[in-house]
Ligand code: 5GP
């Protein structure tokens with residue numbers, strides 16, 4: 001029953017009776033999201049957990065790696081199992097699961113080693129995601145790359161099944177988290193229904209100001225000092241290509257004791273510069289070099305990540321990993337710029 005189509009509401013309706021049959025009897029469910037989970041990954045996973053628990057399912061959320069501290073306040077975050085830390089427990093638990101739900105990612109390699117195990121296990125699979133080019137990895141594929149966030153799709157999934165009344169403040173706060181983190185607090189909403197969903201969530205009791213405050217005003221001193229270092233000492237501006245980049249070496253990682261989440265959002269500062277249309281954050285993590293690209297308008301960074309660095313994501317926000325050195329990766333990125341120069345100058 002693997003189907004790839006983008007008309008999301010239509011799909012939910014089409015699968016509604018099969019899904020209801022599956023979800024209206026107690027199941028043993030595992031919910032997954034991607035490595036380095038962001039607000040949308042965590043929000044969509046916890047929203048789905050709190051929705052399904054209302055039907056009496058046994059539900060666990062599993063991530064390959066840890067999530068940033070600013071999301072610890074979300075209901076249920078304390079019970080999330082991290083494969084990197086609780087590997088044995090995850091393995092034992094997964095063997096008992098019969099429904100697997102994949103949120104905010106669309107390829108097994110995005111959940112690393114856990115993906116290899118999950119791929120081999122029997123069970124029903126549901127995917128809800130908004131990234132481009134999904135792998136046909138589920139029985140129920142809800143993939144819509146025009147959506148702002150996976151949280152938007154989770155809202156539409158629950159509503160589409162006629163369960164709007166189950167979107168209580170607990171589910172709502174989780175959905176709201178993904179809406180604001182993936183849209184940069186509604187600066188790039190991608191479609192008008194995002195605002196309607198946000199308004200509905202506030203009507204249902206979500207304290208929008210408090211959530212924004214918890215997530216965005218929770219930086220540590222260390223984080224601001226790192227940002228200062230990036231902007232003062234590690235930023236390169238290439239006006240000819242309307243591009244700006246920031247790089248961080250392994251030494252920087254040691255000096256600033258960089259941990260999970262500490263570099264989140266730094267790339268976005270580059271796009272606030274007047275003429276910049278392409279922004280890159282390229283940093284030497286302890287084992288690999290990570291790239292985060294952001295763009296404006298028609299410049300497709302997902303294409304760049306996929307074609308040249310085996311990564312992926314969205315048109316204007318994408319990422320990848322490289323096993324080359326930082327120096328080689330930086331050069332590889334800079335060598336691409338002449339090829340896209342024309343497009344860069346066409347973007348408004
Ligand atoms: P970030 O740059 O914030 O890590 O990620 C930006 C977007 O690209 C996110 O939607 C994220 O899921 C996606 N992304 C980041 N790294 C990778 C990667 O290595 N592979 C793929 N396929 N997507 C990625």
Ligand code: MN
Nearest residue numbers: 040104149150
């Ligand atoms: Mn997302």
